[in-house]
Amino acid sequence: AERQLLNSSYDIARELFAAYNEQFKEYWLEKTGDTVTIDQSHAGSSKQAQAIIQGLKADVVTFNQVTDINILHERGQLIPEDWAERLPNNSSPYYSTMAYLVRKGNPKNIENWDDLVREDVELVMPNPKTSGNGRYTYLAALGYAQETFGDDQEKTDQFLADLLGRVKVFDSGGRGATTTFIERGIGDALLTFESEVLNIADRYPGEYEVVTPKISFLAEFPVTWIDEYVEQNGTEDLAKGYLTHLYSEEAQRLLAGFNYRVHDGVVKAEFSDRFPEVTLLPVSEIAGSWENAMETHFASGGKLDQLQRRR
């Protein structure tokens, strides 16, 4: 039979899911004999979440921010509260971390977070207010600062304020920041997902170098199906199948090929030279929880706003 599925995803995952969809279609055909048409919707994941709340009838979401899935429960009652428990690894089949892209030969000699606050360094990163990507970078830096300065709140704040002060361009999204860094030649380091950084390095061999700091943030890429809509669309099995298959070795290899870190042991080993071992701090260690992180740091008037206040 002909079946249809709508995957609502974050903006830069288009090629990834285009590839995965092919893989999945074959798998599903073999398994059930059904042909599947998979529609892809890509935009900033907050915008996607809003669209779903306002009635965009996506069957599954594959986001890059946990909060954007949480909101589907909070605002829309479209999924249960414990959605993260429904699939392994907090429902995130792959993850990444934050890394730096620096220009060839690393002229500013940037190795770790403390190098980024040097006077002579200019940074490019996405806006933490508008993109999860930016938020993760912020949290990664926060994690580093907490590790380094312990309980000294003032120093931590100072460090973060300095870091934000070094940013030349805050693009509204990850790809914008990349374009700014690559195409416009702005900045000494681009702070973004490791996956993105590796992609670029692959794309422009020899022109850039990748620096992964020793301490960084565990950026999970959560997925779930939208209970309300799969019910309406009659696609529950398909949606679940689509997401579960992400955990298969075959899919994990595909994901790793797109420079995402994965959980599957076999694949992990295969790609071990690409993903150096670093300390990845989850949100719970840095800010307690996502709710807490959003509230204290990113809400209007929160820590981020205070730090960015003009001095």
Next chain:
Amino acid sequence: MTGSTTQAPGRTRGSLVRSKRVLPGFGLSLGISLLFISLVLLLPLTGLVAEASGMSWSQFWFVISDPRVVASYKVTLWTALAASLFNGVFGLLLAWCLVRYEFPGKRLIDAMVDLPFALPTAVAGITLATLLSRDGWYGQWLDTLGINLAYTPAGIVIAMAFTSLPFVVRTVQPVLEEMPPEDEEAAITLGASDGRVFRKVIFPTLWPALVTGVALSFTRSLGEFGAVIFIAGNTPYVSEVTSLMIFIRLQEYDYAAASAIAAMVLLVSLSLLFAITLWQGRYLRRLLGR
């Protein structure tokens, strides 16, 4: 009949009888217009009002007076002002040359003036950013002069100026075309120099149209997002525009706050336009005696 009518002149009866129109289609065109305006323009605005009015006054105030938002007002106002003033000058120059002179490429330039209307704003933004970036066609040039426009408020000004240029040209142009040569000639026969004639005779006539054009350009710039976002740099307190603040509130799922800020911008824009309509009415009444 006569007894009562001397009592109540015109008013009531007048409005009754006036509904008998000579030209056909009053009902139909009124119906279509009202239906359309209500459904397309006003109904959606109720959403904005409803969202914003869900907040208490102090919440509202808190949202719109957030320092970062306030900073974005300043940035937006200044850049929009600069852009619309630039357009005031450049648009006037363009309109002047298009109306007054013959030169090769005139028709081409005349046609190109509408380009910013027709081009998607995002494309405009990307294009301008590409041009002005450090290795872009203009950027590398400016770089050798030590000037950097992209990712600064100057970039915002350029994007805003680009997208709203047609407003000025297209409002000034017809007025210039309609301006009778006699006024100028009269001034010249009275011994006035060109500069003086322009200042004292031509400019006052152009002034209302120019102000309208600049105001439209200004309000359009206040709301500009697509073109600006690619070239602004978006540094907090320096190059964040209010549209971005609205966008951010949306990202935070804070519709009420987004509506509140949007309502502010809308209020400013509409009151500006309305004030100008009023002012212009008075100015023109003096000029035209209507």
Next chain:
Amino acid sequence: MKYQSHHRVGDGPWVRRTLVLLTVLLATLFLAIPLILIFSQALGAGWGVMISNITDRYTLHAIGLTLFVALLTVPLNLVFGVALAWLVTRFHFPGRKLLITLIDIPFAVSPVVAGLLYLLLYGRNGWLGSWLGEYDVQLMFSWPGIVMVTVFVTCPFVARELIPLMQQQGSEEEEAAVTLGASGWRLFRKVTLPNIKWALIYGVVLTNARAVGEFGAVSVVSGNIRGQTNTLPLHVELLYQDYNIAGAFAAASLLAAIAVLTLAIKGVAEWRQARLMANDRPDRKLQ
């Protein structure tokens, strides 16, 4: 014996040359070069790449959707624009000025906000949207929503073109037609329409250009589903996000080409209208 008389302001050869030079320079830098850049970027990797970019399945679909949206939007706004212009230029009634001001709202509202307004109203949680939802009608995240916001954003153009012209022309010809016994439709078709034809075309052309190019408002309500609700401007962004710069500019160059075509049509329309008006006043000296 020849000399250049100089009786209008700015007729001096130096003033004229300077101003024209400045205009040409600014227009080139500010208008022409950006346009050229779009095409040059699109062609950066050669014609073949550009053509394959354009004939990509999703690009083709985006083109189709965009044209479809324009096809619905333009007639709607045409009817509205003509009705409104007729109403405010041919009749006096209380609230007339207000109506004229109201149609400027879309100019004063940022397109993103415009999209938001529609989303708030017609979305699943909006009061109209939830009501419509009960009947299983969904307007947002499908083409009707895109059409609706496009109509909103482009609705001033036709009316704004027509109102000044119709005001200037006055209603004497229509009154003459009425005294000759013409009924409404005949009067409009035979007398009014030919007189406003070119302005109408210009309005339609601008509406079309803006409808084809609208990004901000559409992006909010589209749902961004590739191959379904992705319009050409959204597609440009999408390709841009994919690092497919050449593809993005190829799609953008299509939009720019539509813009250029639009402007060409408009140029012709204006020229025709100007000729009509000039014919109209044979007493007016040709300068």
Next chain:
Amino acid sequence: MSIKIDRLNKYFGDFRALQDISLDIPEGRLTALLGPSGSGKTTLLRIIAGLESATQGRILFGDRDVSQVPVKDRNVGFVFQHYALFRNMTVADNIAFGLESMPARSRPPKAEIRKSVERLLEMIQLPHLAKRYPAQLSGGQKQRVALARALATRPDILLLDEPFGALDARVRKDLRRWLRSLHDEFHFTSVFVTHDQEEALELSDQVVVMSQGQIEQVDAPTRLYARPGSRFVFDFLGHVNVIAGTVDAEGRLRQGEAWVTLPDAPAPGEAQLYLRPHEVHLVSEPTGQACLPFIIEAVNLIGAEVRIELKPKGWACDDIWEVGISHAEFSRWQPERGDQCFVSPDIGHLFKGESTSPETLTWRP
């Protein structure tokens, strides 16, 4: 078809443009609405046509009350000052428009329409211009076409709003004469608006003089000229010489050094005497009837008569006096600028006190 206007009032907002107008317009005649700018002529005409609606009052065409009848069913022809030709149609199409707008059942067949148009083109003497567009015509030609267009549907009533207002003096004269002969031939009921008294007097069978939304006088042209009913009409219909003064016990009107003996010795009091330029004559000495001393201000030799402008001497008047003498008399007398002379009245019109209607006086020569 005759027109009857019954206690018509028209307000624009609070402004009363027409005040209690009652008027009978006889069938088959040319009636002129004459008055200064803003007196409400156009408004009245448009109300008759149905292009404007009255605030109060009735309009009857013959016996039929048309107050509520829409324009297109009133069967009137209307000619606009600025022609209002359809600029996108040829001359022939313009003329055919009314016929082609008729409802299908009463509309003549195509061939017949073409014939009518040809006939009308003949009538306006422009058959060679049938294919032209209005923009390619001169003003006078345009106005003829407008007339033919209005007449095509054989209206009961023809209404013309300053039909010659936009034309050159010479063309205007030609067209006026042409309209007159057209009217003599077809005898449609016509009402035309003008603010040119010469035009009104020359062209019409009946003149309605309007002022500030009211009717001042309705009369045949010659009567109107000979017996104006009010100061306003007097002033409006050509030049008039005025002396204001006091009537003394002997029935003499006096002011300063000037006096006029009034026939039939009216009661003493304030009075003004109105004298038409051709109803007085110049004399070199005061006569027993009048002593009105003047200094010659200008002598104008042009045209059929010599026009002499006079400044009062030893008394005062608002406006200069004008007297017309024949060329023969002029040759005999050779008056020059600066000469002194006297005026002696033949016929005069006396307004006593604040009374609005004059008494006509005749002096025996």
Next chain:
Amino acid sequence: MSIKIDRLNKYFGDFRALQDISLDIPEGRLTALLGPSGSGKTTLLRIIAGLESATQGRILFGDRDVSQVPVKDRNVGFVFQHYALFRNMTVADNIAFGLESMPARSRPPKAEIRKSVERLLEMIQLPHLAKRYPAQLSGGQKQRVALARALATRPDILLLDEPFGALDARVRKDLRRWLRSLHDEFHFTSVFVTHDQEEALELSDQVVVMSQGQIEQVDAPTRLYARPGSRFVFDFLGHVNVIAGTVDAEGRLRQGEAWVTLPDAPAPGEAQLYLRPHEVHLVSEPTGQACLPFIIEAVNLIGAEVRIELKPKGWACDDIWEVGISHAEFSRWQPERGDQCFVSPDIGHLFKGESTSPETLTWRP
């Protein structure tokens, strides 16, 4: 200051708007440029002002060749048909504009400018309107302000392009008279354009008649009227009655049943006789001098004289004939529409063959 125009030519593209114009305009006089529409009047005036440049030829003000002098240094005052007042300035500011535009070294001090403006406002009799804007003035008032504005800088030459063209007949007459008296007082050299022959003849000291870019005749008004130099001037200056026919051996001009005996028996051949309406008289029988039979077409009782329109009987002419008779004569005679009558000439102007200038004939009564 006198103006001398020397072999002036003006081309607009290929079109020759002025052809070899040479003309002397005397100092201190009012000169009228009279001609039909498109004859080049405005073009000539604008070239004198410097608002347009000649293609060939020179303009001298006094002895000074100003051909190369820009407008603003020519010191001319220019008055436009549509006033061209500065809408954004008050009446006082309009009048002061010229003075305030003077170069700093020659500009009078502010107080003096204010005084001048007050004086000019007195002169145009509008001191109470100093603070008004042009839009708040009537046409006549506007034109007065335009005149004051042009005169403020004490120009050597005053140029006026149809200054009264846009005004009502009555206002026009007032303003004409006022301009005349102003001119009599100040004696500036003035040139004004008009296409109204009455205005030209009444107002000016010298009339330049133009046609198709050429000068037809330059003369004082009375001479021009009495002795037109060409058919064109004849036609253009008021109505003229024409009979075209053949002169026979006895010196009789004949056409159909009509004939006129010409004094001084000219040579036989084709000829046209031009007769002014007041240079003929009506008779009930043919006289020995002429037999010109007519049918009365219309009788017009209005004004100083009775105007009678005549249609030829037994012969033909292009245009209707007009004859003016006095009211007294009319009362005696009581002619009516349709009556037959005859015309007898007093003074006539004979064009022989293709000759362009007439010979004036006088008949003994």
